[in-house]
Amino acid sequence: MDNYETEEQQVEAIKKWWSENYKMVIGLTIIGLGSIIGVQQWKQHKQVEGMTASMEYDHILKAVSDSSEQVIDQQVKTMLKDYPKYPYAALSAMLDAKKQVDEGKLEGAESQYQWVIKNSNSSSLKHIARIRLATLMSAQGKNEQALKVLDVDQGSYKANYLEIRGDILVALNRIKEARAAYDQALQAYAAMGANAQILKIKRNDLGNS
Secondary structure, eight states: OHHHHHHHHHHHHHHHHHHHHHHHHHHHHHHHHHHHHHHHHHHHHHHHHHHHHHHHHHHHHHHHHTTOHHHHHHHHHHHHHHOTTSHHHHHHHHHHHHHHHHTTOHHHHHHHHHHHHHHOSOHHHHHHHHHHHHHHHHHTTOHHHHHHHTOSOOGGGHHHHHHHHHHHHHHTTOHHHHHHHHHHHHHHHHHHTOOOHHHHHHHHHTOOO
16 A cells, blocks of 8 residues: 555656646757757758769869860859869869869969868868969979978978979979978888889989089
8 A cells, every 4th residue: 555655656756746847848849859850951962962972073074075164164163162072172173273273364273272271171182272373373484482381381292382382493493492392302201111103203304513
């Protein structure tokens, strides 16, 4: 009998708690479900967005193969505007930069490389863009500016940075510094197991005096 009364008391206590708190429980449940649905919708949105960016990049590649310049220009602009954080955007900018170099539009190419450096989430693409930008600037006689572009943490691209730095220093007729840069580049390439024959030829051309 005592057990029965205790159970009755427990049931009454539960009923009382529910009558006092059911609105809060329902509200929290709705909020929780809303959060779950919101996360799922966000994930679906990002998946769709990623697929769209991928398709846009495919269109750009096709336009490049078809040499459709007007289509390329418009699609690259759309990619950089609508999908700047996806890797396809940086790849599109790199493709467009190469196209503009081939067409002699060097300032436009510089702008695209600078866009990649500023916006890409890929450290590798940023390094490649910096190296190409510095090379492009040097080809235009902007050697001091090119050296500043290379003045960053070089990461795994140390050998490439040092080689380009040597090339720019040669253009500035700073031969002693160029030798040092080439020597460091050769050491970096050797550590990677790379042969670097062209660099060796460039270094030998500078002599040892």
